[in-house]
Amino acid sequence: MDQLEFIQIRRFILKLGKMLHKYGSPSFRLEAYLIEIATHFGLHASFNSTPTTLSIVLWSDHHEEEYNHSARMQPGDLDMNSLSRTDELAYELLSGDISLAEANMRLDKINIMPSPYGKSLTGIAFGLSTSAFAMLMGAGWSEIIYSGLLGLMVYFWTLWAFSSKRMSLMLEPLASFSVGFVACAINHYSSSGFNIWLIILSSLIILVPGLSLTMGLAELSSRNMVSGTARIMDAIMQLFKLYFGAFLGVSLGYQLFGQQDLAIAVTLPVWVNWLGVLLLSIGLVAIFRTRIKHVPWAMTSTFIAYATSTWSSGYLENGLGAFVGAFALGVFANLFSRIVNAPSTIVAMHGLIVLVPGSKTYIGLNSFISGQDIIKTDHIGQETFLILMSLVAGLIFANVVMPTRKSL
Known part of the structure; x- marks a missing residue:
C-alpha cells in the first residue's frame, strides 16, 4: 500500500x-x-x-x-x-x-444534511410525544392536553440550545424550571386540579435520559468500561439537572400561587394506552429523523415492544416483563437489519423508548426528595434496576437467537 x-x-x-x-x-x-x-x-x-x-x-x-x-x-x-x-x-x-x-x-x-421533517413538524412531534407519554402514564384528558402544550415549550428551548452553546449547557434546568412554574400557574387558574408532577414528567420526557442509561449499561456489559461509566454518569447528571430545575420552578410556583395538592386523574379506558403508543411512535419518527422508507418498521417495533412487555407483565413480576419486550424487540430489529440491510439501531431505538425506565428513575427521585408520589408505585428503585438489567439481558439474548447482520 x-x-x-x-x-x-x-x-x-x-x-x-x-x-x-x-x-x-x-x-x-x-x-x-x-x-x-x-x-x-x-x-x-x-x-x-x-x-x-x-x-x-x-x-x-x-x-x-x-x-x-x-x-x-x-x-x-x-x-x-x-x-x-x-x-x-x-x-x-x-x-x-x-x-x-x-x-x-x-x-x-x-x-450537513438537515432534518427531513423540518422544524415545524419536529415541534409538533414534541407535543405529540409528550401527550402520548401522559396517556401511557394514566393521565386524564386535561393533563394530556397540557403536557402536549408544555412539550412544545420545551421544544422552543431545545431549538435555542442548538444555536447557542451557553444555552445548551442550561437546557435541562431551564426547560424543567419553566415547565414546573407554568404547570403551577395553569393549575392555580384552572377550574379542575391535576397532578402537577405528572404533567412535568410528561412534558420533559424527551429530555429524560432513560435511553442513555440503558446504552451505558449495554456498553458496560460489552466490557466498554470507560464509555459505559461516562454515559451513565452523564445521564445521572442530566436527571439531576432536570429534577433541580423542576423542583425550583414548582417551589417558586407554590410561593406565588400557594401550595397545591396533587389531584388524582380520572382513569381512562385501556384503548387510550394503545392510542398513546401510536401517537408516540409517530412523534418519534420526526424526533429521531427516521427515513420515510423505515417508518413502518420503526412504528411496528414500538408496538412489539409495548405489547410483549405488557402481556408478559401479567405473568412476570417486578418489571421483568421488560426482558420479554427487549428480547422481542431485539429479534425484530435484527430481522429488520437482515431484510433491509440497514443498522438494527434504526428501529431498536424506537421500541426501547417505551421500555426504558427513565421515567421511573425520575419518579423515584421525586418521591425521595419531596415525599410525594407522582403515581402510586411500590419498590420503585428495585423495579427500575430490574428493568434496566432486563433490557440489557433481553437484547443480549436476542443477538444470540437472531444475530444482527451489521455491527451498527
Whole structure:
C-alpha cells in the first residue's frame, strides 16, 4: 500500500468515525463497525470511543504506514436519517459501486444534511410525544392536553440550545424550571386540579435520559468500561439537572400561587394506552429523523415492544416483563437489519423508548426528595434496576437467537 492510498483511506475512516459518533452510535457498535471497514481496506486498526472522545490508530501489515488521531467530541444525538445514509454509502464503497473520492464527497453532504421533517413538524412531534407519554402514564384528558402544550415549550428551548452553546449547557434546568412554574400557574387558574408532577414528567420526557442509561449499561456489559461509566454518569447528571430545575420552578410556583395538592386523574379506558403508543411512535419518527422508507418498521417495533412487555407483565413480576419486550424487540430489529440491510439501531431505538425506565428513575427521585408520589408505585428503585438489567439481558439474548447482520 502506497502512502497516497493510505492517506485517502485513513481520511475516510476518520470522517466516518466522527460522523457515526455524532449520530449517537454506542461505542461497542461504533468500534466494531470501524474495524470491519479498516479490515476491508487491508489495514490493522484500534479504536477507542467514549461519549466525549474518539481515538483512532491505523497501520499497514509491516508498519510501512502508521497513523493515530485523538479528538475531543461532543456527545452525539440520535439521527437515524444520517446514520442510515452513512451506512448505505459505506456499503456501496465496500461493494465497489463508488470510489473512495466520491464516498468522501458524499460524506460531506450527509454531514450537513438537515432534518427531513423540518422544524415545524419536529415541534409538533414534541407535543405529540409528550401527550402520548401522559396517556401511557394514566393521565386524564386535561393533563394530556397540557403536557402536549408544555412539550412544545420545551421544544422552543431545545431549538435555542442548538444555536447557542451557553444555552445548551442550561437546557435541562431551564426547560424543567419553566415547565414546573407554568404547570403551577395553569393549575392555580384552572377550574379542575391535576397532578402537577405528572404533567412535568410528561412534558420533559424527551429530555429524560432513560435511553442513555440503558446504552451505558449495554456498553458496560460489552466490557466498554470507560464509555459505559461516562454515559451513565452523564445521564445521572442530566436527571439531576432536570429534577433541580423542576423542583425550583414548582417551589417558586407554590410561593406565588400557594401550595397545591396533587389531584388524582380520572382513569381512562385501556384503548387510550394503545392510542398513546401510536401517537408516540409517530412523534418519534420526526424526533429521531427516521427515513420515510423505515417508518413502518420503526412504528411496528414500538408496538412489539409495548405489547410483549405488557402481556408478559401479567405473568412476570417486578418489571421483568421488560426482558420479554427487549428480547422481542431485539429479534425484530435484527430481522429488520437482515431484510433491509440497514443498522438494527434504526428501529431498536424506537421500541426501547417505551421500555426504558427513565421515567421511573425520575419518579423515584421525586418521591425521595419531596415525599410525594407522582403515581402510586411500590419498590420503585428495585423495579427500575430490574428493568434496566432486563433490557440489557433481553437484547443480549436476542443477538444470540437472531444475530444482527451489521455491527451498527
